[in-house]
Amino acid sequence: MGRLSRDASRRAADPHRQRPPPVSYPSVQRGRGPLRGHRRGAHLGTPPPAPAAADLTSCPLACEHPLPQQCSPLARKSVMQKNAGTQAFDDELRKLLASRHAIIYVQTYEEERLERALDSLAARAFSQPIPFVTWSVTEGLCFADEEPLPNTNEPLAALDAVLTHPKTALFFFRDLHRHYEDPQVVRRLRDVYRALRRSYKALFLSGPELRIPRELEKEVIVIDLPMPTMEELDEVFQEVAGGMKGLAVELGEHYDKLLRGSLGLTEDEARGAFTKLLVGKRSVGPSIIDRLYEEKRQIVRKEGILDFIPPRISLDDIGGLENLKDWLRQRLGFFTREAKDFGLEPPKGLLVTGISGCGKSMAVQAISSYWQMPLIRLDMNRIYAALAGTPERTLERAIQIAEAIAPCVLWIDEIETALVGTDGEGASLATRIFSSFLTWMQEKQQMVFVAATANEIDQLPPELLRKGRFDQIFFVDLPTQSERYDILAVHLAKHNVPNPDDFDLLSISKSTTNFNGAELAELVKTAMYLAFDQGRAVTNKDLYRAMSQIVPLATTMSERIKEIKRWADTRAIKAND
Ligand SMILES: Nc1ncnc2c1ncn2[C@@H]1O[C@H](COP(=O)(O)OP(=O)(O)OP(=O)(O)O)[C@@H](O)[C@H]1O
Numbered sequence: 001m002g003r004l005s006r007d008a009s010r011r012a013a014d015p016h017r018q019r020p021p022p023v024s025y026p027s028v029q030r031g032r033g034p035l036r037g038h039r040r041g042a043h044l045g046t047p048p049p050a051p052a053a054a055d056l057t058s059c060p061l062a063c064e065h066p067l068p069q070q071c072s073p074l075a076r077k078s079v080m081q082k083n084a085g086t087q088a089f090d091d092e093l094r095k096l097l098a099s100r101h102a103i104i105y106v107q108t109y110e111e112e113r114l115e116r117a118l119d120s121l122a123a124r125a126f127s128q129p130i131p132f133v134t135w136s137v138t139e140g141l142c143f144a145d146e147e148p149l150p151n152t153n154e155p156l157a158a159l160d161a162v163l164t165h166p167k168t169a170l171f172f173f174r175d176l177h178r179h180y181e182d183p184q185v186v187r188r189l190r191d192v193y194r195a196l197r198r199s200y201k202a203l204f205l206s207g208p209e210l211r212i213p214r215e216l217e218k219e220v221i222v223i224d225l226p227m228p229t230m231e232e233l234d235e236v237f238q239e240v241a242g243g244m245k246g247l248a249v250e251l252g253e254h255y256d257k258l259l260r261g262s263l264g265l266t267e268d269e270a271r272g273a274f275t276k277l278l279v280g281k282r283s284v285g286p287s288i289i290d291r292l293y294e295e296k297r298q299i300v301r302k303e304g305i306l307d308f309i310p311p312r313i314s315l316d317d318i319g320g321l322e323n324l325k326d327w328l329r330q331r332l333g334f335f336t337r338e339a340k341d342f343g344l345e346p347p348k349g350l351l352v353t354g355i356s357g358c359g360k361s362m363a364v365q366a367i368s369s370y371w372q373m374p375l376i377r378l379d380m381n382r383i384y385a386a387l388a389g390t391p392e393r394t395l396e397r398a399i400q401i402a403e404a405i406a407p408c409v410l411w412i413d414e415i416e417t418a419l420v421g422t423d424g425e426g427a428s429l430a431t432r433i434f435s436s437f438l439t440w441m442q443e444k445q446q447m448v449f450v451a452a453t454a455n456e457i458d459q460l461p462p463e464l465l466r467k468g469r470f471d472q473i474f475f476v477d478l479p480t481q482s483e484r485y486d487i488l489a490v491h492l493a494k495h496n497v498p499n500p501d502d503f504d505l506l507s508i509s510k511s512t513t514n515f516n517g518a519e520l521a522e523l524v525k526t527a528m529y530l531a532f533d534q535g536r537a538v539t540n541k542d543l544y545r546a547m548s549q550i551v552p553l554a555t556t557m558s559e560r561i562k563e564i565k566r567w568a569d570t571r572a573i574k575a576n577d
């Protein structure tokens, strides 16, 4: 059983749970305490009178707490990356309570899970359990296991009750944002902020996207609830499987894989997926893992930000690009625990630039199958379409899912389309999104390998190319003669023509200067059609005929290709041998 629900059941059985013993918060006195020096005036507004040294010895929190570092969404992200996981979330909240952060906004889709976490926190964060109090417009203020406080359904009345409540408590207000049009509510919320930061009471708000009144933007601290950990998913699986009588779970060593495959799902999504996989079965074996991936693909797709790409392309499907392949081979073991123990940092990412149709997107797809990590594609246009509220939130959500799935490859195809060509408001949004993304790339601790591709490479902003962002920038050129040979052979084999020696590929590869990989693939396909049309196997002649029907793009774009090559000469290393 995982931590959260263990706590929940423990608390249910705990007599203190019913009636928490009174805990008074320390009286506010003027003076300088050790916490004071850490406060950020700019963020918190006028600092409250700091508790006297004597007050701190009577601090009701159970342990010593350094102050949190975050105050902006960007700072918040970096903190959460360093401390990903539910334990880190719990630690972070303790620090926030210790430093008397009055209003804390937790960004999450998982309200119920958050409430359980807060309930558990209220039981443990202080030297004695304190009440966890919820509010909703339908129920009013509810102390656990007690009748709702009368006349507190209206947000104003509820906030008043928070203000006047004499004891330390954690308050969680559901959907308060629905009442922000009322100036009195906003005013009262500001009063609550001012009053609560002199106490150890705290007010929590939450939602999938950040919604706080403008007047409180500087005061409210924002943190993310991390996605469920493997331990929590284990608990959900056990709960679902345990509820199905007579079901034999025969996963053995694959169980870990199943849980790892579920990372990135919310608790409810995982519960739904497990139920779907197990319902009506007498026994389940490793084959459910593939079905789980399919379920997950559907769920993640429904959210609309990321796509799961099935592992369809291997390194062997790519003709040439030997330098790039070698780079990948050398780093095969870099994501393992052994590499970490050895002191190796996992690679951060790769930028594959170059000429259209030469295998950039293929190469990225092959990384994931070669390194055996899931591949998820991030479409920057969907970020701007703000599918999860605001573009910033959508990017954060995408990163959150990717980090929960880590180790994984995050593929951003044609990254330049998202970064250039906008002006006015669009440009400033693109700059904001882009700088959040770069900060994340620079600081990320999770094993999310970013594989980006770009065509219009001379338009890429220099910040993207700076050291520390991508481990390597590769330039994919038009294939050389021997690469053309390999590409033709790969595509013949793909069409069930496995023996390249049956053809004069040497001479065809010599005659196809300027052909890119896509055109060579097209050449083979056209030859196959010609042969099929005449009801016979493909011949050399078909290949030649097909060749004569294709005008390579590079011939018409020679100037542009020269420019691209000039750019790449000094900035990238060649993917081709
Ligand atoms: N090196 C290669 N080996 C085998 N096939 C290739 C290679 N390069 C390209 N192809 C073929 O061309 C198609 C297009 O390749 P891919 O999409 O990877 O190119 P790209 O460089 O990403 O192009 P674009 O810049 O237009 O997105 C592939 O599906 C494949 O059939």
Ligand SMILES: [Mg+2]
Pocket (backbone or CB within 6 Å): 360, 361, 362, 413, 453
């Ligand atoms: Mg591509």
